[in-house]
Amino acid sequence: MSAALLSARDMRVAYGGVEAVRGVSIEAQKGSIVTVIGANGAGKTTLLNAIMGVLPSSGSVSFAGEAITKTSLETRVARGLCLVPERRELFANMSVADNLELGGFRRSASERAETLEQVYARFPRLRERCAQEAGTLSGGERQMLAMGRALMARPRLLMLDEPSLGLAPRIVRDVLDIVQALRNDGVTILLVEQNARAALQIADYAYVLELGAVSAEGTADQISSDPRLVESYLGLGGGDY
Numbered sequence: 001m002s003a004a005l006l007s008a009r010d011m012r013v014a015y016g017g018v019e020a021v022r023g024v025s026i027e028a029q030k031g032s033i034v035t036v037i038g039a040n041g042a043g044k045t046t047l048l049n050a051i052m053g054v055l056p057s058s059g060s061v062s063f064a065g066e067a068i069t070k071t072s073l074e075t076r077v078a079r080g081l082c083l084v085p086e087r088r089e090l091f092a093n094m095s096v097a098d099n100l101e102l103g104g105f106r107r108s109a110s111e112r113a114e115t116l117e118q119v120y121a122r123f124p125r126l127r128e129r130c131a132q133e134a135g136t137l138s139g140g141e142r143q144m145l146a147m148g149r150a151l152m153a154r155p156r157l158l159m160l161d162e163p164s165l166g167l168a169p170r171i172v173r174d175v176l177d178i179v180q181a182l183r184n185d186g187v188t189i190l191l192v193e194q195n196a197r198a199a200l201q202i203a204d205y206a207y208v209l210e211l212g213a214v215s216a217e218g219t220a221d222q223i224s225s226d227p228r229l230v231e232s233y234l235g236l237g238g239g240d241y
């Protein structure tokens, strides 16, 4: 039997009377990179927030075989879910090191120190800039810091909301490389992206979200070679991404 780390079933979220997520079911196998791709407004952020438990939703979510639908955000974090939001949400006036420390605040000082060392090993740039205020970092460095801070909680499932947003193609490549490295370390990844071309390069499995519903799903190779999807999501722009 395959081991789904995350299984979200029939998720629905409405803002006022308007349904932004309309019966979405997705799964993430342990140790995989799963991507949800879709245009701006498709419902990607809403879906992640519902899975994280920060928005009221209907449907059911199970994690590592246990139902977490009715649990608090706190409990979900303790179980190993972690969301890096689209807006990064760093503390601009605090140093890189202090932002990282905050990510591990639920853990003991010794565990925190050990994980901080691992994060610095993964992101040498953050070590170099450990005393710098987060607000003065470049866009790429801010994304690295947001990911590093999430890793301080030692997540089992890392949910990334548009990590490539606003970054130059070369920096996007760096971010994708790191996401792959994290997966190789055993972290399961749920990657949400408008940048379908980038996401499909590293994903194992992909869902296409359109107007709040899954319009297609399959392996990244299947989705990448679906003529209809190539035209609507992948045909634009050319170049590497």
Ligand SMILES: Nc1ncnc2c1ncn2[C@@H]1O[C@H](COP(=O)(O)OP(=O)(O)O)[C@@H](O)[C@H]1O
Binding pocket: 015, 020, 038, 039, 040, 041, 042, 043, 044, 045, 046, 047
């Ligand atoms: N706080 C909100 N209040 C009302 N409508 C919202 C809110 N957040 C998002 N929406 C609407 O829900 C839909 C999905 O938004 P979102 O999940 O942010 O999409 P995506 O992340 O794919 O760009 C959009 O139509 C958006 O306008």
Ligand SMILES: [Mg+2]
Binding pocket: 044, 045, 046, 086, 161, 162
């Ligand atoms: Mg979004």
